[in-house]
Amino acid sequence: MDILVCLKQVPDTEADIRPTSDMTAIDYTGVKFIVNVYDEYAVEEALRVREKVGGKVTIVSLGPDRAVEAIRTALAMGADEAVHLNDPALLDGDAYTTARALAKAIEGMSYDLIFCGKQAIDDDLAQVGSILGELLGLQTVTGIMKFELVDDGKKARVHRQVEGGMDVLEVPLPAIFTATKGLNEPRYPSLPGIMKAKKKPLKTVSLGDLGLSEEEVGAKGALTKVVRYSLPPMRQAGTIIEGETPEEKASKLAKALREEVKVI
Amino acid sequence: MAGVWVYAEVKDGAVKKVAYEILGAAKKMAEQKGEPLCAVMIGKDVEGLAPGLGAYGAEKVYVIQGDSFARYTTGAFTKALCDLVKQEQPSILLFGASINGKDLSARASGRLGVGLATDCTEIGLDEAGNLKVKRPMFAGKVYAEVVFSDRKPQMASVRPNVLGLPEADESRKAEVVKVDVQVGPDDIGLEVVDFVEVGGGKIDLTEAEIIVSGGRGMKGAENFKILEELAEVLGGVVGASRAAVDAGWRPQSDQVGQSGKVVSPNLYIACGISGAIQHLAGMGTSKVIVAINKDPEAPIFKKADYGVVDDLFKVVPALTEEVRKLKAQS
Numbered sequence: 064m065d066i067l068v069c070l071k072q073v074p075d076t077e078a079d080i081r082p083t084s085d086m087t088a089i090d091y092t093g094v095k096f097i098v099n100v101y102d103e104y105a106v107e108e109a110l111r112v113r114e115k116v117g118g119k120v121t122i123v124s125l126g127p128d129r130a131v132e133a134i135r136t137a138l139a140m141g142a143d144e145a146v147h148l149n150d151p152a153l154l155d156g157d158a159y160t161t162a163r164a165l166a167k168a169i170e171g172m173s174y175d176l177i178f179c180g181k182q183a184i185d186d187d188l189a190q191v192g193s194i195l196g197e198l199l200g201l202q203t204v205t206g207i208m209k210f211e212l213v214d215d216g217k218k219a220r221v222h223r224q225v226e227g228g229m230d231v232l233e234v235p236l237p238a239i240f241t242a243t244k245g246l247n248e249p250r251y252p253s254l255p256g257i258m259k260a261k262k263k264p265l266k267t268v269s270l271g272d273l274g275l276s277e278e279e280v281g282a283k284g285a286l287t288k289v290v291r292y293s294l295p296p297m298r299q300a301g302t303i304i305e306g307e308t309p310e311e312k313a314s315k316l317a318k319a320l321r322e323e324v325k326v327i
Numbered sequence: 328m329a330g331v332w333v334y335a336e337v338k339d340g341a342v343k344k345v346a347y348e349i350l351g352a353a354k355k356m357a358e359q360k361g362e363p364l365c366a367v368m369i370g371k372d373v374e375g376l377a378p379g380l381g382a383y384g385a386e387k388v389y390v391i392q393g394d395s396f397a398r399y400t401t402g403a404f405t406k407a408l409c410d411l412v413k414q415e416q417p418s419i420l421l422f423g424a425s426i427n428g429k430d431l432s433a434r435a436s437g438r439l440g441v442g443l444a445t446d447c448t449e450i451g452l453d454e455a456g457n458l459k460v461k462r463p464m465f466a467g468k469v470y471a472e473v474v475f476s477d478r479k480p481q482m483a484s485v486r487p488n489v490l491g492l493p494e495a496d497e498s499r500k501a502e503v504v505k506v507d508v509q510v511g512p513d514d515i516g517l518e519v520v521d522f523v524e525v526g527g528g529k530i531d532l533t534e535a536e537i538i539v540s541g542g543r544g545m546k547g548a549e550n551f552k553i554l555e556e557l558a559e560v561l562g563g564v565v566g567a568s569r570a571a572v573d574a575g576w577r578p579q580s581d582q583v584g585q586s587g588k589v590v591s592p593n594l595y596i597a598c599g600i601s602g603a604i605q606h607l608a609g610m611g612t613s614k615v616i617v618a619i620n621k622d623p624e625a626p627i628f629k630k631a632d633y634g635v636v637d638d639l640f641k642v643v644p645a646l647t648e649e650v651r652k653l654k655a656q657s
């Protein structure tokens with residue numbers, strides 16, 4: 064089974080994220096980058112499917128030169144090959160232009176199954192998997208917590224997290240699934256895995272290779288644009304409720320919630 | 328043709344509150360643009376709910392109903408919505424950022440080839456009458472002002488519980504326009520075989536007005552009972568930190584934070600939660616934050632409006648009693 068995983072490199076969850084002084088971009092100096100948290104679940108699930116039924120796992124990632132590190136991490140986890148869409152014209156786009164470029168790259172590849180993450184934890188859009196499905200003419204099931212092949216691998220039976228529970232769906236393949244927490248516990252790259260990853264095939268794809276024009280991708284093609292960044296209003300540390308006993312503190316707290324901020 | 332449109336999601340026979348919140352903000356936008364404010368509803372039998380949207384300013388409600396819409400499927404709902412949008416050409420289309428609202432809006436943006444901003448906390452217009460929004464990025468570490476290309480409709484999903492509920496004028500009824508859309512198995516493209524309930528039908532954390540959350544400091548699944556009791560007297564629901572979920576004490580659907588749910592209740596009470604950055608990412612926009620933690624150095628106190636430094640196993644039951652007393656007085 065040919066399995067593709069769309070993977071994005073993003074800043075570490077602990078990273079301090081600040082706008083540049085003119086507030087029109089993000090200042091990435093000193094920021095550590097990681098594999099998008101949800102994409103780790105996607106890679107893990109792809110590896111598990113391959114371990115069950117055989118096949119090949121290919122990582123597809125759009126990003127600047129530094130994204131190679133995230134791609135290597137996925138290869139070290141056990142993915143077989145990778146395609147890196149790396150061209151300055153592809154950068155600073157939105158979900159639509161990213162999905163368009165990924166779709167073009169994927170069209171020329173063989174696939175039975177595609178995994179994405181539910182959301183990239185930098186732009187927090189939760190869109191690319193759905194738009195990609197639309198562009199490739201595939202179903203996308205978002206936010207899955209359980210995946211299994213049924214019907215001799217012709218279909219997948221998945222649990223999709225919704226409010227109040229889980230939709231159980233059967234989806235003919237090929238289709239796209241976006242992974243959320245709860246799907247699995249991603250493995251760590253092993254030392255031999257890291258060594259092997261260095262020799263695994265990693266193909267770089269430019270705008271020309273994709274057959275798209277500059278106007279269709281990246282910042283130029285984007286349908287949405289950030290015009291200004293700002294920092295959230297600082298939350299001030301509030302009042303520590305003093306008292307002799309836990310009961311006294313509880314009583315003062317209840318009063319404050321009722322009389323001062325009127326939330327109960 | 329034009330219009331400011333709101334997709335009014337129906338869940339369990341009721342319109343989701345976030346739809347009313349969006350109508351409140353969208354009404355001003357429609358007035359500013361001189362365009363009608365309309366809503367769209369999709370479901371098995373939702374017609375009866377449509378006129379009521381007039382109370383929040385909707386002039387017209389497009390209703391798409393039938394058996395194909397008994398359960399949410401991306402395929403059926405996207406087809407229904409997009410066919411109507413292509414025909415009526417609204418200039419702006421807004422969604423609640425619920426799980427299905429995000430799913431539907433993303434798929435629709437792909438089909439329509441239009442821009443979409445997810446999980447916005449402010450919506451409005453620029454001088455030219457185009458949609459302009461503000462949304463958190465990087466789990467709320469920065470906010471971005473986003474503008475859109477000319478392609479219409481310009482689309483955004485809006486985070487629940489942020490815009491506030493507008494005044495309702497129950498005397499106003501919306502005009503109901505029934506739209507016939509046929510969807511077939513090819514449009515749906517998958518089979519819904521079952522629904523597994525999790526959490527016993529309690530209201531979703533993303534829509535709760537009061538949340539009592541427990542972390543590793545709860546020390547075991549059974550101890551969440553004291554949080555359930557506090558939540559009950561407050562009319563709220565129980566949430567959890569990742570540590571509590573990963574320990575198996577609570578279901579994944581209870582997790583608040585970067586890899587769980589983003590919530591913004593009126594009151595968030597964190598019990599035995601240290602306040603890691605990934606947890607704060609999920610509840611930092613709560614209106615009032617209370618922290619109960621025995622460690623005075625816990626980072627959660629830096630974000631809390633009220634802090635109690637003490638043993639939660641003593642404070643929480645006492646708080647439940649106090650609230651019960653206060654509620655009995657009024």
Ligand SMILES: Cc1cc2nc3c(=O)[nH]c(=O)nc-3n(C[C@H](O)[C@H](O)[C@H](O)COP(=O)(O)OP(=O)(O)OC[C@H]3O[C@@H](n4cnc5c(N)ncnc54)[C@H](O)[C@@H]3O)c2cc1C
Pocket residue numbers: 076100541542543544545567568569570571582583584585586587588598599600601602603604605606609619620621622625637638639640
């Ligand atoms: C990629 C990534 C994503 C993550 N996503 C999330 C997420 O979505 N949500 C999330 O919550 N975390 C998330 N985390 C984990 C996060 O970093 C923390 O590990 C987690 O939030 C800690 O949970 P906690 O506060 O319950 O536990 P701890 O940090 O162990 O804190 C327990 C607290 O309980 C207090 N305590 C103990 N006993 C008592 C008592 N008797 N009375 C009062 N107080 C007591 C202690 O003083 C302590 O402050 C994520 C981490 C990563 C790397």
Ligand SMILES: Nc1ncnc2c1ncn2[C@@H]1O[C@H](COP(=O)(O)O)[C@@H](O)[C@H]1O
Pocket residue numbers: 069070071099101102105123124125126158161165178179180181182183184186187188189190191192
């Ligand atoms: N630049 C990218 N390269 C590869 N995959 C991506 C990229 N951006 C987003 N994705 C995929 O789409 C998912 C959702 O991203 P987003 O819509 O940006 O939140 C991610 O979890 C990835 O699986």
